[in-house]
Amino acid sequence: MKEYRDQYFEGERPLFGEQDATIVNTTFGKGESPLKESRNITLKDSIFKWKYPLWYTNHAKVDRTILEKVAHAGIWYTHDIEMTNCSIQATKTFRRSSHIKLVDDHFSNAAETLWNCEHINIDHVQANGNYFGMNSSDIYIDHLDLIGNYCFDGARNVEVHHSTLVSKDAFWNCKNVTVYDSVINGEYLGWNTKNLTLINCTIESDQGLCYIDHLTMRNCRLLKTDLAFEYCSNIDADIKSTIVSVKNPISGRIHAHAIGEIILDPAKIDPSKTTITTDTKITKRKSA
Structure with missing residues (x-):
């Protein structure tokens, strides 16, 4: 050689x-x-x-x-x-590439990095930049610290462990995303996504978790999250904290420690298709 x-x-x-x-x-x-x-x-x-x-x-x-x-x-x-x-x-470090393994790397400006890539393994990586991971697939992540909006837009088959994502509009337009033991901070989480699973996660997201089909949540906390689950279908959610407000879920089951306000508009959704329960009294029910 x-x-x-x-x-x-x-x-x-x-x-x-x-x-x-x-x-x-x-x-x-x-x-x-x-x-x-x-x-x-x-x-x-x-x-x-x-x-x-x-x-x-x-x-x-x-x-x-x-x-x-x-x-x-x-x-x-x-x-x-x-x-x-x-x-x-x-910036723009990976594009249309495959079988990428990143270990103990630091991306100080990861804007538009990992676009249209597949078979990605991320292990103890720090990254800062918008539009990280757009339209990529078959991604396994363990210990990613990411600061940057719109991460993983359009991604498919994503598994995340022990990570912190500070990102507005994270996981939009995705298919088959599972996140374990992680923190996600940023408004409008997960819109227009199909098959999103969150397990043992802490989430802070203004108007987060809307327009999702097949949303599963286990042992999660929603910090200061309002107007959640709007137009979500096939929900199966167990929330261990208070949700500020829930608005117009389409179908499924939501259980929370407490909910500040439930807003249901029979002109837009059928309230009977969603079961909502809490450990404590619901502060306010409203028919919009």
């Missing part, structure tokens, strides 16, 4: 089509697509300072490597890549 160590490259495509190579302590300066069309690459302790570093790459292992801010749109059309202990300052 070829080895590059303590090197500096500039110019367009300096290692285009490189195969079966180990690259250590190497900096790629100004110049697009330094490792485009590469195969079987191991990168360690290296730096990318310019655009499109790993396009059309197959079978790459990247460790303790930096993608600086200008190295945006860095990894597109790439398959079978593992990144560990990496620092990514660039």
Whole structure:
């Protein structure tokens, strides 16, 4: 296997089509697509300072490597890549790629990262940026700390564990999402999604959990969440806290410790199709 160590490259495509190579302590300066069309690459302790570093790459292992801010749109059309202990300052890092494993990585500006990708494994990752994970599928997440709105819009087959998501409009337009032991903070959670399951989660979401078909919640807390479940169907929810208000659920079962206000409009939904119970007295019932 070829080895590059303590090197500096500039110019367009300096290692285009490189195969079966180990690259250590190497900096790629100004110049697009330094490792485009590469195969079987191991990168360690290296730096990318310019655009499109790993396009059309197959079978790459990247460790303790930096993608600086200008190295945006860095990894597109790439398959079978593992990144560990990496620092990514660039936006739009993954697009139309598959079999991605991210471990102990930090994305300081993850805007529009992981779009239209599949078979993703995220393990102890920190990310900051809007539209993370859009239209991607087959995602397994353990310990993701994400700050950024509209995360996972249009995603499919997502499983999340032990994570914190500070995100408005999280999980919109999704199919088959299950979240365990996590915190989600941000208004309008989960709209227009089918098959959303939340287990042992703490949620704060103004007008959250609306327009969902098949919503399951087990041992969850809803902090300052109002107008919840509007136009949701096939609800099966056990909430261990007080819900500020519930509005016009279509069908199913809702049980909560307490509910401040229930708003039901018979002109819009059939109230008999949803069973609502509480451990304490409901503060107010209202027919809108």
